[in-house]
Amino acid sequence: MLSLDRVSKRYGRRLILDRVEHDFGTGLTLLVGPSGAGKSTLLRLLATAERPSCGTIGWDGTPLPRARAALRRTLGYAPQAVDLPEDLTAREFAMHIAALKGLELDAADRQFLQITDAIGLHADVSNRIATFSGGMRRRLIFAQALLGSPRLLILDEPTAELDRETAARVDALILERAKAAVVVMTTHAGDALAGKVRAVLRVDDRRVLPA
Numbered sequence: 669m670l671s672l673d674r675v676s677k678r679y680g681r682r683l684i685l686d687r688v689e690h691d692f693g694t695g696l697t698l699l700v701g702p703s704g705a706g707k708s709t710l711l712r713l714l715a716t717a718e719r720p721s722c723g724t725i726g727w728d729g730t731p732l733p734r735a736r737a738a739l740r741r742t743l744g745y746a747p748q749a750v751d752l753p754e755d756l757t758a759r760e761f762a763m764h765i766a767a768l769k770g771l772e773l774d775a776a777d778r779q780f781l782q783i784t785d786a787i788g789l790h791a792d793v794s795n796r797i798a799t800f801s802g803g804m805r806r807r808l809i810f811a812q813a814l815l816g817s818p819r820l821l822i823l824d825e826p827t828a829e830l831d832r833e834t835a836a837r838v839d840a841l842i843l844e845r846a847k848a849a850v851v852v853m854t855t856h857a858g859d860a861l862a863g864k865v866r867a868v869l870r871v872d873d874r875r876v877l878p879a
């Protein structure tokens with residue numbers, strides 16, 4: 669369980685999130701809300717990529733920063749935009765991430781091939797990332813987040829730029845992982861997941877409330 673207790677975030681003098689309270693349990697939680705409302709900011713806080721200005725984030729009952737190492741050991745994070753190493757192949761990049769996560773590389777490689785097969789990226793795993801389209805990059809960022817079957821999966825717009833059929837394949841993997849993990853994602857295409865999510869939260873006007 670990932671819990672937020674009166675978590676606020678400011679950039680300079682600007683308050684983006686104001687005393688957010690929520691317990692993210694096992695299952696899929698969707699974040700919706702207007703552009704610029706703070707959804708990606710909230711995901712960065714959950715993924716420990718940034719720290720709250722005040723308030724407390726807890727993982728499995730222990731507050732950060734004490735729980736940060738335990739959280740990161742079982743974190744999969746797919747940010748919205750990331751600089752990928754253009755000269756590596758997708759498979760080399762995935763193994764680089766697997767090594768950073770401390771995963772057993774043969775098992776991680778097998779898992780990467782299974783994931784990429786499921787989301788239609790299998791034929792491209794030995795190609796250099798420099799040759800990848802926007803949708804291929806998005807799927808690669810998603811695939812690396814699933815490596816090691818994380819108990820906490822944070823996904824920022826994983827199906828943006830994907831056609832409906834490919835997005836449905838990505839959604840299927842997300843729902844599969846959400847059976848055993850805390851999964852939090854932003855999406856502008858939440859309708860496809862209606863009825864299958866634990867909660868839908870609306871981020872708006874600095875607050876985060878049930879939609």
Ligand SMILES: Nc1ncnc2c1ncn2[C@@H]1O[C@H](COP(=O)(O)OP(=O)(O)OP(=O)(O)O)[C@@H](O)[C@H]1O
Nearest residue numbers: 679680684701702703704705706707708709710871
């Ligand atoms: N590092 C930063 N420094 C200053 N302001 C920032 C920073 N990151 C985000 N912001 C501001 O915080 C606000 C929330 O941005 P954020 O990207 O979290 O919104 P969002 O809800 O994810 O938007 P979108 O749906 O368009 O992706 C925006 O006004 C943005 O300009």
